[in-house]
Amino acid sequence: MNEYHEYRGNIHMHTTFSDGAGEPDALIESAARAGLDFIIITDHNVLVDQTREGWQNGVLTLFDIEVNDVNLRPEANHCLTLNVQEDVTRFASDPQQLIDAVRERGGLTFLAHPIDKPSPLIPDIYPWNAWDIEGFTGLEIWNFMSEFRPYVTSKRMAIVMAFFPQLFSTGPYPEMLAKWDEWLQRRPTVAIGGSDAHARVFNLGVLRRRFLPYEYCFRAVNMHILTPEPFQKNLARDREMLYEALSVGRCWLGYDMLHATEGFRFVAHSAHRVHHMGDQISLDGPVIFEITTPATAHIRLIRAGTGVVAETQGRSLTHETSHPGAYRVEVWKRRWFKSRGWIFSNPIYLNSHVT
């Protein structure tokens, strides 16, 4: 059952059609240079042009929208709406209506940067505040771009950050992981990560510096998906496989700049078969989790609501259990002077057996 095919891509980014610095073609070129298999361009409140979707420069390129209510102050509640073949921005003023409208059209909704932190120099934040909602697909637990904002405490710090951004990325906020675990105790919730690449130029006194260029972002926090069939360079079919993997959570977040996460696997063996991330298992006996990573690191198996149930420093971990729950994996790896988030898997769900 290990015949799944792995693909790497980025699903949150901005072009000149909203507040990004590059034309779509520049993003596609950067993605190709970074070796990505797919990108989803998600400009703010504008569906750029889905007739331009397709395989370009070896990259499956799709267009979706990051929707928010532009009249709301502050402009909170950004939602990535994926796999909708129409402009859904007219539903922006009511997050539940937006989620429902996207779902009715077969699409996916991910709450973008739900926890967002300000800094003295950049006080504006865009968190998710409308938590009285249901029916969304998942949460963007790691937004690569917004993770930098709290560190912008002075101009000097901004300069250090512009030249050595890798020193600042450490992983999703702990509060974000706790929030995700809260939802996982209620229902399946897919986690995604996105670069939120804008590649804007900032003036730092006498210096002008493009902060987090597209190619840099595309080598950083990416999504790795597993598909039952290989991509065929067929837009309709490949697009469907990509969205299907994201909708069930057969995917993980990989901070590939730290070390390539390709080849990571998290499976569960039951008496009957091998199960993958996103799968729901009806428990009728013990299950053995098996985790393998492409390099030595600190592997933690986590049960939502309980915390770490097994951990090791190494390249593999196995753990047997008969307890229901949502089980997920975090892998942390030391680089650039500290332990940093490297891999965040989606869960395998063990449900009580119903007779």
Ligand SMILES: [Zn+2]
């Ligand atoms: Zn946003």
Ligand SMILES: [Zn+2]
């Ligand atoms: Zn964004």
